[in-house]
Amino acid sequence: MRLVYFAWVRERIGVADETVELPAGIATVGDLVAWLKTRGEGYDHAFENPAVVRAAIDRQHVKPDASLIGAREVAFFPPMTGG
Amino acid sequence: MTVRVQTAPFDADAETAALTAGRTDIGAVVSFTGLCRGDDGLVAMTLDCYVEMAEAEIGRLVETARARWPLEGVTVIHRHGRLLPGDPIVLVAVASRHRRAAFAAAEFLMDYLKTRAPFWKQEERAGGTAWVEATAADDAAAARWAPER
Numbered sequence: 001m002r003l004v005y006f007a008w009v010r011e012r013i014g015v016a017d018e019t020v021e022l023p024a025g026i027a028t029v030g031d032l033v034a035w036l037k038t039r040g041e042g043y044d045h046a047f048e049n050p051a052v053v054r055a056a057i058d059r060q061h062v063k064p065d066a067s068l069i070g071a072r073e074v075a076f077f078p079p080m081t082g083g
Numbered sequence: 084m085t086v087r088v089q090t091a092p093f094d095a096d097a098e099t100a101a102l103t104a105g106r107t108d109i110g111a112v113v114s115f116t117g118l119c120r121g122d123d124g125l126v127a128m129t130l131d132c133y134v135e136m137a138e139a140e141i142g143r144l145v146e147t148a149r150a151r152w153p154l155e156g157v158t159v160i161h162r163h164g165r166l167l168p169g170d171p172i173v174l175v176a177v178a179s180r181h182r183r184a185a186f187a188a189a190e191f192l193m194d195y196l197k198t199r200a201p202f203w204k205q206e207e208r209a210g211g212t213a214w215v216e217a218t219a220a221d222d223a224a225a226a227r228w229a230p231e232r
Contacts (some may be wrong), residue, residue, distance in 0.1 A: 006132075006201065006203060008214050056201070059133075059135055059136035059140070060140075061140070075133060075201075077203065079198075079216075079217035080197070080198060080201055080217065081202065081214075081216070081217050082130065082132075082161060082173070082197060082200045083117055083161075083172075083173055083193055083196040083197035083221075
C-alpha cells in the first residue's frame with residue numbers, strides 16, 4: 001500500500017511517500033494510524049493528536065473508521081487551508 | 084466545466100470571457116478571484132497540494148453544485164507553489180441563466196474549496212515559515228450549505 005503525506009504531516013514524518021506492507025489485523029484508517037505511531041518519533045509526532053489529521057483513500061476524503069479493503073493509496077494531511 | 088490545478092498564473096478576464104463565448108443563453112456570470120494578501124510582513128505564501136486528489140475533489144464539488152443549481156458553465160482554477168503578495172491564488176467563475184444560481188454556486192464552491200480541497204498554505208516571513216491553521220470560521224461557512232454534505 002502506498003502512503004502519501006502532506007504539509008506538516010510530511011515534515012514531521014520526514015518523507016513525502018512510502019510503500020508499506022501492512023501487518024495482519026489492520027482493517028481501518030484508525031488502525032493504520034495506530035500502527036504508524038509505533039514506527040518512530042516522527043510518526044508519533046505527526047499523529048500526536050490523531051483527531052486533527054485528515055485522511056483520504058484513493059483520493060477521496062474518509063473518516064477514521066473507513067475500511068482499507070481495496071485501498072491502493074492512503075493520504076494523511078492536516079485540515080485544509082486552500083482557497 | 085473546467086477544473087485546473089496549476090502553478091502558472093491565470094487570466095481571470097479571459098477565463099470568464101471563455102465561459103460565455105458564442106453563447107446567448109447566459110444571463111449571469113459571477114467570478115471570484117482569491118489573492119495572496121500581504122498581511123503582517125508576509126514575504127510569500129507557498130501552497131502545498133495533493134494535485135491528483137485536488138482535481139478529483141474540485142470536480143466532485145463542481146458536480147454537487149451543478150446538481151443543486153441550474154448552471155451553464157463553471158471554471159475553477161487553483162494554483163499551488165510559491166506565490167507573492169498580490170498574486171492570484173484561486174478563480175471560481177460560474178455562468179447561469181439567472182443571477183441567483185450564479186451567486187449561490189460561486190459562494191458554495193469557494194466555501195467548500197477552503198475546507199475540502201487538499202491545499203495547505205505556508206506563510207513565509209522574515210522570521211521563518213509557518214503553516215496556516217484551518218479556521219472554525221471556514222468550517223462554519225461550509226456548514227451553512229448543509230445538508231448537502
